[in-house]
Amino acid sequence: MKSFDHPYFGHLEVPPVDETEVIWDGTATLGSSEVEIRLWADPDCGLDTGELDTFATHLTHLPALDTAARAAIREDLRQDRYFIDHHADELDDAEVIKRLIREANGEPVGVDAFTAAMRPVRIGLWHPTGEAEARVVMDYTIDAAASDELLAVKVARDGTAVSVDWES
Template identity: 55%
Template sequence: MKHAHFGRVETSALDGTDVVWESTSRLGDDEVEVRLWAGPSDQPDTEELDALAARLFDLPALDTTARTALRAYLREDRSFIDHHIEEIEDSETVVRLVRDAAGEEVGADSFAAAMRLSGIGLWLSGVSDGSPVILDYVFDPDLSDQILAVKLTRDGTVVSVDWES
């Protein structure tokens, strides 16, 4: 199939789940890896690909939605923040956040603002777990491999935030 944004999307030769298209997008000063995933039985249609492409066309708005979910997640459970403050205490970003907190706990808002979008996974319906758009956020990726994955529907509604590594 040929798509206006993704170009030729071929899934028939796949043995398992794999990337069928990849590119990068810009978000501010950051370059973000974008991958479209499919399985061998997936036969994408134009409507599904259009919906996934639409998420990329307004990446700043999608990032805003995801960051709102990140802040709510971090306010409810500080484990991700505390893990990073304790494990990578020499990180320049951690040092700055602790200093700016002025003796208080590092807040969810400032921590979420320091996180960077590192990748976007777009999953065709045959291989997605109900969340075809997944935004991976990292904190100081040179020092930590921990991710907060914000999972969204095709229309951009947040389904969950999950801690992954």
């Protein structure tokens, strides 16, 4: 088994099997949310110091990554507000939705207010696997206790958001 020591992640071992798997996990605080972090690695790629350093930089500057992800969510919801409307209809008993509806004062829940209310729950760091441009995936939910539906923001190596996908 190949192993590697990194200043941020510590001792890492490349997965010995044919499947990509988690080789490090941790948590971070982002605003009022505790976010799970998982570093995934592909056994065929080995470990690259530059890639790991980039992940460490993103985690060290998590508020900047969150800002970029929320900007992408905001733009996506402006293009198609079905995610908002679906949650307003389906989760009308959830406190966050009640508050958003009350604050909308008879109007549809606003994109900015909904985006601000979303909470990050998980960050996946994908060490050379899959898409070359999307190495970090940040998962956001409006209410983790009431819904398993989330918006996954894929972020390129340079910190720019490349897509927002509705997942569950």
